[in-house]
Amino acid sequence: MLQCQICGNDIDSRSTCCPFCGSEQNVDKQQEKKGKIEFRQKNINLEAGLPTVGQALSRLQRELTTARFEQVRLLTLIHGYGSTGKGGVIRVECRRTLEYLLAKGEISELIFGENFTRRHGAVKNLLMRFPALTRHPHLNNANKGISLVLL
Numbered sequence: 001m002l003q004c005q006i007c008g009n010d011i012d013s014r015s016t017c018c019p020f021c022g023s024e025q026n027v028d029k030q031q032e033k034k035g036k037i038e039f040r041q042k043n044i045n046l047e048a049g050l051p052t053v054g055q056a057l058s059r060l061q062r063e064l065t066t067a068r069f070e071q072v073r074l075l076t077l078i079h080g081y082g083s084t085g086k087g088g089v090i091r092v093e094c095r096r097t098l099e100y101l102l103a104k105g106e107i108s109e110l111i112f113g114e115n116f117t118r119r120h121g122a123v124k125n126l127l128m129r130f131p132a133l134t135r136h137p138h139l140n141n142a143n144k145g146i147s148l149v150l151l
Contacts, residue, residue, distance in 0.1 A: 009131060021129045023073070041074040041132075042067055047090055056090045057097055064107070067151060074130065074150055076138065081145035091145065098147055109150035113143035126150070 004011050004018040011018050044063045046056045082088030101107045117140050127133050
């Protein structure tokens with residue numbers, strides 16, 4: 001048995017496609033011998049360095065492109081919530097951009113941090129497909145300063 005490169009579910013070592021998430025499996029011999037393949041997710045802090053909104057949105061686009069190239073399936077975007085507690089401009093614009101990308105089909109799923117709970121329907125489905133997410137540090141924290149993006 002091996003683990004899917006994307007969702008982390010156990011799959012038959014001869015499988016070329018994961019029966020859980022449908023991703024194609026490219027297993028090299030070293031990973032096959034180890035019997036374990038890493039879960040591909042990445043955390044991106046868009047507010048690091050106190051960028052302007054334009055800089056944060058440019059970084060968002062670069063990171064999405066890089067993640068696709070690296071075959072990362074899930075991104076946790078840290079965009080902050082704003083020091084006033086009312087929601088920062090970077091958060092608002094990042095979420096607006098992500099909703100647009102979702103509507104265009106450039107990302108497959110979008111979950112805002114405040115909805116990233118085991119009770120939320122989309123999250124239940126996500127946790128079944130990606131069991132490694134049960135250890136995600138923001139699960140059940142209602143963190144309005146993050147968004148999860150499934151590519």
